[in-house]
Amino acid sequence: MNLKKYKIDFKNKKRLIPQVLTISFIIFVIAYFSYNAQINMGNRGISFGYGFLSQEASFDITFSMIDYDGSYSYGRAFLVGLLNTLLVSIIGIILCTVLGVTIGIGRLSQNYLIAKAAEWYVEIFRNIPLLLQIFFWYYGALRLLPLPENAINFNDISYLTIKGWYVPKFIWTNFSIFLLSVVVSIFAIFYVFNYAKKQREEIGKHVPAGFISLGIIIIIPMITFLVGGVSLNFQYPELNQLSDTVYNFKGGVSIIPELISLALALSMYTATFVAENVRAGIEGVGKGQKEAAASIGLTRGQILKLVVMPQALRIIIPPTTNQYLNLTKNSSLAAAIAYPDIVLVFAGTALMQTGRAIEIISITMGTYLFLSLTISVLMNSYNKKMAIKEK
Amino acid sequence: MIQIYKPNRANLNTSLSIGLPIIALAFIDFFGNTFLNTNLTRFLPNSLSYFFPLIAGAVGLYFIRIEYSGIRILDNFNKNVNSTTFNAVLTLLIIFIFFKYTPPLLNWLIFDADFVGSTKEDCTSDGACWVFVKVWFKRFMYGMYPNPEQWRINTAFFILFALIGAAFFVPPKFKKYIILFMLFIYPIIGIKLISGGIFGLKWIETGAWGGLSLTLIVSAFALILCFPIGMFLALGRRSELPVIKYSSIGFIEIWRGVPLITVLFMSAVMFPMFLPDGTYMDKLMRVIIAITLFEAAYMAEVIRGGLQALPRGQYDAAKSLGMGYWRLHLLVILPQALKLVIPGIANTFLALVKDTPLIFVVGLLELAGMIGLAKTNPKWLGMAIEGYVFAGLVFWVICYAMSRYSQRLEKRLSTER
Numbered sequence: 001m002n003l004k005k006y007k008i009d010f011k012n013k014k015r016l017i018p019q020v021l022t023i024s025f026i027i028f029v030i031a032y033f034s035y036n037a038q039i040n041m042g043n044r045g046i047s048f049g050y051g052f053l054s055q056e057a058s059f060d061i062t063f064s065m066i067d068y069d070g071s072y073s074y075g076r077a078f079l080v081g082l083l084n085t086l087l088v089s090i091i092g093i094i095l096c097t098v099l100g101v102t103i104g105i106g107r108l109s110q111n112y113l114i115a116k117a118a119e120w121y122v123e124i125f126r127n128i129p130l131l132l133q134i135f136f137w138y139y140g141a142l143r144l145l146p147l148p149e150n151a152i153n154f155n156d157i158s159y160l161t162i163k164g165w166y167v168p169k170f171i172w173t174n175f176s177i178f179l180l181s182v183v184v185s186i187f188a189i190f191y192v193f194n195y196a197k198k199q200r201e202e203i204g205k206h207v208p209a210g211f212i213s214l215g216i217i218i219i220i221p222m223i224t225f226l227v228g229g230v231s232l233n234f235q236y237p238e239l240n241q242l243s244d245t246v247y248n249f250k251g252g253v254s255i256i257p258e259l260i261s262l263a264l265a266l267s268m269y270t271a272t273f274v275a276e277n278v279r280a281g282i283e284g285v286g287k288g289q290k291e292a293a294a295s296i297g298l299t300r301g302q303i304l305k306l307v308v309m310p311q312a313l314r315i316i317i318p319p320t321t322n323q324y325l326n327l328t329k330n331s332s333l334a335a336a337i338a339y340p341d342i343v344l345v346f347a348g349t350a351l352m353q354t355g356r357a358i359e360i361i362s363i364t365m366g367t368y369l370f371l372s373l374t375i376s377v378l379m380n381s382y383n384k385k386m387a388i389k390e391k
Numbered sequence: 392m393i394q395i396y397k398p399n400r401a402n403l404n405t406s407l408s409i410g411l412p413i414i415a416l417a418f419i420d421f422f423g424n425t426f427l428n429t430n431l432t433r434f435l436p437n438s439l440s441y442f443f444p445l446i447a448g449a450v451g452l453y454f455i456r457i458e459y460s461g462i463r464i465l466d467n468f469n470k471n472v473n474s475t476t477f478n479a480v481l482t483l484l485i486i487f488i489f490f491k492y493t494p495p496l497l498n499w500l501i502f503d504a505d506f507v508g509s510t511k512e513d514c515t516s517d518g519a520c521w522v523f524v525k526v527w528f529k530r531f532m533y534g535m536y537p538n539p540e541q542w543r544i545n546t547a548f549f550i551l552f553a554l555i556g557a558a559f560f561v562p563p564k565f566k567k568y569i570i571l572f573m574l575f576i577y578p579i580i581g582i583k584l585i586s587g588g589i590f591g592l593k594w595i596e597t598g599a600w601g602g603l604s605l606t607l608i609v610s611a612f613a614l615i616l617c618f619p620i621g622m623f624l625a626l627g628r629r630s631e632l633p634v635i636k637y638s639s640i641g642f643i644e645i646w647r648g649v650p651l652i653t654v655l656f657m658s659a660v661m662f663p664m665f666l667p668d669g670t671y672m673d674k675l676m677r678v679i680i681a682i683t684l685f686e687a688a689y690m691a692e693v694i695r696g697g698l699q700a701l702p703r704g705q706y707d708a709a710k711s712l713g714m715g716y717w718r719l720h721l722l723v724i725l726p727q728a729l730k731l732v733i734p735g736i737a738n739t740f741l742a743l744v745k746d747t748p749l750i751f752v753v754g755l756l757e758l759a760g761m762i763g764l765a766k767t768n769p770k771w772l773g774m775a776i777e778g779y780v781f782a783g784l785v786f787w788v789i790c791y792a793m794s795r796y797s798q799r800l801e802k803r804l805s806t807e808r
Contacts, residue, residue, distance in 0.1 A: 019634035033665040
């Protein structure tokens, strides 16, 4: 950074006065607000501080990925909420990528019907507020599912009911060994891809990296099952009669309808934006590029893989990351259907119980801000790396 | 090796006479299955019978895939929907899915639906119960606004639409004044008309406002207010003065980094703590301020895009005429930059309209919120789907029309350059 440019020049009044005014305005606003906040909190007999995080929360959360009950602290409740937010965001990101890429490519299809269908998908789902879509799935569509006793049965493995989707629970022995093997195979795949790239660039030899890595990711974890003492059992959900007319499922993992409807709505809504990015990216690659590639004898698949995609990705990735961020932020709409995400658990229930508005809202906003800023910093460095180096 | 039969121009007639009947068979089987409840291919094994229309259709389409057949319709057909086997299968799938699911959907929406009546018991058929929407329509539009006073909302919106209409048709000389009137004077008139308290109009507190009209009020005010703030922030972000530059960046990035719902929570529970003890700020006002600040950050980024797109020569030329910072920006830079980003502004407004349902978190009930309220009414339980389909349709029409308009604008502006 050129520090000299930013040195405050005390002689130049034209530069100095607006800045001094801005600073004093900001300081004044902050001082005024905190003065009022102090008086208000004094009147209500609460003092500012984050100590409450270690107090007992004494409220339950309907859905948690880690051990939690009312005896845990507010800090733990925050963590549960954060993990739930991340869970629905990750599911949503995966689904919206798959859906968005499919539809984006569909929009460019030569098949008139496909292109039209994809276009209408985008036009319909992009122009309906996300909250309404969440409500539609949650209060509308998912309420039409059957009661547990008439569950929609998928080969006796999983069951779809109005109370949620019951799937088998994975019971691992020696899970850490398995995880280690997966990590090792991922590193091996990185190595294979690097090696393949080197071979291609240096001696022009083609190494089928895709097949080799597919083999690695299947074979290495398999070996741990055979010799590493890893085993996987499934605990299947079973129908259980509670009383004459009330049934429920026991065992397995229950994916609650709140999570299903939120993930569905988020991914279907965001997919429209991803699809538009994908379309713009592929269209953004110059026609000449494709023609040049064809003229040196590359096949259609090679053109797409070696010429179009690397350039299209450069256009697609930055706005798509932005959409992923939006999806994560939009997952806060969970509060509307009582999915226990960070907003509902922390800015809702915990705030109601403790009344510590300033602390809790600042933590919640700070968390989102931290997520957003981290991802944007990473993205900026990625963009710099990927940018076409012009001479 | 068996020579695979390849349809081409030489065996045109044979191919067509093989292909077309097979396609016809596929469709007859499909329609038989869907509409007549008869499975013509029940002699086949179960799964084969299920996929028969698809398989037969794909085979039939293979036979009529003839390049340069000389028949115009056939060539167009092949080019557009039948270029490869994969495409042919997709085409069939789309057609089948369309015909399978459209009739029940239309039946539910229109043909089997109930339109007459005034209670839930009047909905006797299987279809949608639009009676629900009919009975609650006024609530969906005006919220809890008292019935005899609703003409005031209607008048306010009527004047607004009349002004917009006038702005389109009057000569350009007056257009400027109408727009200025609409931006600066009309909002005050409109809000006074709706809230009342003067000229003998009954005072109606903002808690009673709601429905679609509230959606539009919130969006319109937030848009008008966020525009100047966004402009200052955009200029601030490009300023050479470090303090102004970095405080603008900080402001923009903070608002853009958090979800709107937390901002609304803040306005509801945290903001009152920051006000002097005993002062009370209207809930709607707090919401509009929160949305305004939030959208201003997005608006700033849109306007910054326009500022960056202007060639440097514009700045240099204006400076060489001796213009100062404000004159340069107000007279030369902003008019051009804003024109560039009109589509971006329209998109921001679109996002704003789609975000307004979130104001439910502070207890204000616009359209989606009113439906949430109506569906929990004991007399109208089980009407959620109808309500949300209706709301979705209303929002869709508004947003689709706006996005179409902004696309048209974009096209027009891009050709002008």
